[in-house]
Amino acid sequence: MSARRDDRRVVITGIGVVAPGGIGAKQYWELLTAGRTATRTISLFNAADFRSRVAAEVDFDPVRSGLSRREIRRWDRTTQFAVVAAREALADSGALGEFDAHRTGVMVGTACGMTTSLDREYAVVSDEGRTWQVDAEHGVPYLYDYFLPSSMAAELAWLADAQGPVGVLSTGCTSGIDVVGHAADIIRDGAADVMISGASDAAISPITVACFDAIKATSPRNDSPETASRPFDRTRNGFVLGEGAAIFVMEELGHALRRGAHLYAEVSGHATRSNAYSMTGLRSDGAELAEAIRQAMARARIDASDVDYVNAHGSATRQNDLHETAAFKLGLGEHAYRTPISSIKSMIGHSLGAICSLEVAASALAIEHSVIPPTANLHEPDPDCDLDYVPLVAREQNTDVVLSVASGFGGFQSAIVLTKPERRAA
Amino acid sequence: MSTFTLDELVRVLRESAGEEEGVDLEGDILDVPFDDLGYDSLALLNTVIGIQQAVGVTLPDDIVSQELTPRLLLDLVNGHIARPAAGKA
Amino acid sequence: MTARTVAGAGTGRPGPPSPYARPPVVTGIGVLAANGSSTEEYWAAVLRGDSGIARITLFDPDDYPARLAGEVKGFDARKSLPGRLLPQTDRMTRLALVAADAAIADSAVDVPGLGRYACGVVTAASGGGFEFGQRELEALWSRGGGHVSAYQSFAWFYPVNTGQISIRHDMRGAGAALVAEQAGGLDAVAKACRHVRDGTPFMVTGGVDSAMCPWGWLCMTRSGRLTTVRDPRRAYVPFDHDASGLVPGEGGALLTLEDPDLARTRGAVPYGAIVGYAATFDPRPGSGRPPGLRRAVELALDEAGLTAADIDVVFADAAGLPEPDRIEADTLAAVFGPRAVPVTAPKTMTGRLLAGGGALDVATALLSLRDGVIPPTVHIDRPAHADALDLVTGAPRETALRCALVLARGYGGHNSALVVRRAG
Numbered sequence: 001m002s003a004r005r006d007d008r009r010v011v012i013t014g015i016g017v018v019a020p021g022g023i024g025a026k027q028y029w030e031l032l033t034a035g036r037t038a039t040r041t042i043s044l045f046n047a048a049d050f051r052s053r054v055a056a057e058v059d060f061d062p063v064r065s066g067l068s069r070r071e072i073r074r075w076d077r078t079t080q081f082a083v084v085a086a087r088e089a090l091a092d093s094g095a096l097g098e099f100d101a102h103r104t105g106v107m108v109g110t111a112c113g114m115t116t117s118l119d120r121e122y123a124v125v126s127d128e129g130r131t132w133q134v135d136a137e138h139g140v141p142y143l144y145d146y147f148l149p150s151s152m153a154a155e156l157a158w159l160a161d162a163q164g165p166v167g168v169l170s171t172g173c174t175s176g177i178d179v180v181g182h183a184a185d186i187i188r189d190g191a192a193d194v195m196i197s198g199a200s201d202a203a204i205s206p207i208t209v210a211c212f213d214a215i216k217a218t219s220p221r222n223d224s225p226e227t228a229s230r231p232f233d234r235t236r237n238g239f240v241l242g243e244g245a246a247i248f249v250m251e252e253l254g255h256a257l258r259r260g261a262h263l264y265a266e267v268s269g270h271a272t273r274s275n276a277y278s279m280t281g282l283r284s285d286g287a288e289l290a291e292a293i294r295q296a297m298a299r300a301r302i303d304a305s306d307v308d309y310v311n312a313h314g315s316a317t318r319q320n321d322l323h324e325t326a327a328f329k330l331g332l333g334e335h336a337y338r339t340p341i342s343s344i345k346s347m348i349g350h351s352l353g354a355i356c357s358l359e360v361a362a363s364a365l366a367i368e369h370s371v372i373p374p375t376a377n378l379h380e381p382d383p384d385c386d387l388d389y390v391p392l393v394a395r396e397q398n399t400d401v402v403l404s405v406a407s408g409f410g411g412f413q414s415a416i417v418l419t420k421p422e423r424r425a426a
Numbered sequence: 427m428s429t430f431t432l433d434e435l436v437r438v439l440r441e442s443a444g445e446e447e448g449v450d451l452e453g454d455i456l457d458v459p460f461d462d463l464g465y466d467s468l469a470l471l472n473t474v475i476g477i478q479q480a481v482g483v484t485l486p487d488d489i490v491s492q493e494l495t496p497r498l499l500l501d502l503v504n505g506h507i508a509r510p511a512a513g514k515a
Numbered sequence: 516m517t518a519r520t521v522a523g524a525g526t527g528r529p530g531p532p533s534p535y536a537r538p539p540v541v542t543g544i545g546v547l548a549a550n551g552s553s554t555e556e557y558w559a560a561v562l563r564g565d566s567g568i569a570r571i572t573l574f575d576p577d578d579y580p581a582r583l584a585g586e587v588k589g590f591d592a593r594k595s596l597p598g599r600l601l602p603q604t605d606r607m608t609r610l611a612l613v614a615a616d617a618a619i620a621d622s623a624v625d626v627p628g629l630g631r632y633a634c635g636v637v638t639a640a641s642g643g644g645f646e647f648g649q650r651e652l653e654a655l656w657s658r659g660g661g662h663v664s665a666y667q668s669f670a671w672f673y674p675v676n677t678g679q680i681s682i683r684h685d686m687r688g689a690g691a692a693l694v695a696e697q698a699g700g701l702d703a704v705a706k707a708c709r710h711v712r713d714g715t716p717f718m719v720t721g722g723v724d725s726a727m728c729p730w731g732w733l734c735m736t737r738s739g740r741l742t743t744v745r746d747p748r749r750a751y752v753p754f755d756h757d758a759s760g761l762v763p764g765e766g767g768a769l770l771t772l773e774d775p776d777l778a779r780t781r782g783a784v785p786y787g788a789i790v791g792y793a794a795t796f797d798p799r800p801g802s803g804r805p806p807g808l809r810r811a812v813e814l815a816l817d818e819a820g821l822t823a824a825d826i827d828v829v830f831a832d833a834a835g836l837p838e839p840d841r842i843e844a845d846t847l848a849a850v851f852g853p854r855a856v857p858v859t860a861p862k863t864m865t866g867r868l869l870a871g872g873g874a875l876d877v878a879t880a881l882l883s884l885r886d887g888v889i890p891p892t893v894h895i896d897r898p899a900h901a902d903a904l905d906l907v908t909g910a911p912r913e914t915a916l917r918c919a920l921v922l923a924r925g926y927g928g929h930n931s932a933l934v935v936r937r938a939g
Contacts, residue, residue: 050660110673119655122656126653129658136736141737143733147737148926150927163795167925169693170693172669172678191814210655211651211668213661214663214665274687276686409678410672447597447598475664478661
């Protein structure tokens, strides 16, 4: 809890991804830069009776992903995703077993935790909703691990042998940005040198689909699932539920340099603000998101004109797209019109808490490869969204500074700045 | 099912969305926009779910709008009670 | 107690001055617990040794092996909250909103006067609005997806208390929820401290929790840690030879935490300051390596620039199970010396409150420092660690108090330690 120490900088040195369209960061980046979509008709359960029957599902075979039978039986899919992504991130960092356990922590984000297991198990113990007085004899032994999303953080801690600060951060749909910002703060404060951080959600289950149906937030474009997620397009009609995980190895810069780690990106600045307006709604002026953007840039010590690429929230609800466009204009000024902006939710849907970490991964990979992933399905730009939303095709472009933003239920408005490591090291 | 009345609407509103302080739902509210009665779109969406349960019809997605008043909502609901198939579109 | 200057991390350059030159202060407390529905009602009950643990009334507990809980008594949200909030909130969130109202009123802050982004909210959470969630799962499975509430999308989710408090009080600064079971209450306060230092001068923080429905209860019983003892006087007895598990409770505390300069400028009277914190995690069970509690205590003291001798009282985690109790007793004996510091667990009167527990202990510690009295641990008939622990039992102990250490452990292996110092 020491004072923020500006001499302690934080870099991403390992990336692991479980995403619709591919397991692993490499496959993920190929999908994004090809502009392919991974949205489809829901297959994880029979969704015939629901309003929106489209989702971006992960083709996940836990056995092929290296999980044991015991792990598969015990862990909710959200935890399974997180562990598989964390293993990849740790291997990618080249430091497996090298970290000082006492100086390593875990901070993982989620919006829905183990909702899928809770949904399924509730049906078992309640005789499919017939008894309020649930049956104490039935139900799996893991219910408390499902109740408590921090059980996922514990699994990652045991995996990485992390004995520093460990926990879960949730800010709903901005969790994946805020958890990375929080983990970076923990490193800057000196409480850890290494954080395993990121977010996971796998909540494509009846209760989740039903609750978004109830507020008409998800797209009912059931006849064209591959093109259902259309951020910034005039024909958009809601978001497409997704699932996935992205986990990072984050290190104090000196720590990473001393062991010769590959540096993907520096986590240079983060801020979150609340709109204090509505649990689901957004004020049209985008003022709070713009303020988060300004604060994140100030912490990163960059100007709006330094931003090379903006990874948008772009959820494909009309309310969001207008709110976000206003926030960019307010937060970035004239530079908003000159900066390429894209939404990868067009390809991999909106995986609630996880998506922002998947977006941070995409932002880090954009810096790594100097390529900006496109906004798929953007054929008819909404005239009210008059910024450069990079339609359909990826762009090769020197990308040193990326801003990634998100808005979520609860009123959370978040922004994070990633920079090419050499930029500030110089 | 007979017609869905204002009294029933007020009951569903109270249950599904609560009651704004300073607003008298027993008063002359037929032509007062829901916004002025303290109900946002989320409250109306939940009210629509309550109405669907009460009358057993499915109402269209776009029924909630900023200009909606109790009179307009009652007309829409009763229109669908008369032709239940229309709501399934 | 002078603050240290922390050297720049490994660079040889001097770092910024320690934050403990001007640590964040707590200026408002709002408590809801089984033995008190306001801060002072709770504090008076705790000093009297009045326990709120009793047979469950919020649902029929007869089908379950554990039947005792620390329920908040006589809570009627309709009396305290706007009607529009009721259909969209779980009991947990209603309790939290009432506690937040109380803390903010206690702080006498003028939120709009502080500036648009000057106030934020960080709360601890566990399972979210679980009773609300059970109702909607029931609707889904028994009647179909079209019967699920439009409010389900956020009423169940983890940061619901944070969001609802921010809306109710127009707090547009930083916000989040943290989950680490019991430890999360302390983690939230520490994160709020960080936001204060980073420029959000006023934060509402802490935790209020409840999962008092059959579904939440079943999940909790699967932790394997709930006592099945039916006698409320013998059920939750940490550091006792009869320790058999814990009794869950509901409620907790919300605090207003602020920049000391802001508090001084606006003439607020702080209860005390948050001067140190650390969090660790236990190694994988069965690894044979030592648990992390001792490191958490030592790191927190170090961060506070204090030694063990500076701590006047410890608010223990008090798991109520033999092995965790032994670990905590051994840890305190090792750090402070056997029986060298008074230790207490007023949570024996409220039960363990999931995400609310850590924050309630911080509130209790601050009240303890304010009044110079250590509340007792109740129902301890057969002390098990008398050689290691000076456990305050039976009656409150009046003594000069300046610094308190609060410990909280979360299911899975979280250890958090937080140091509070009396104001002035």
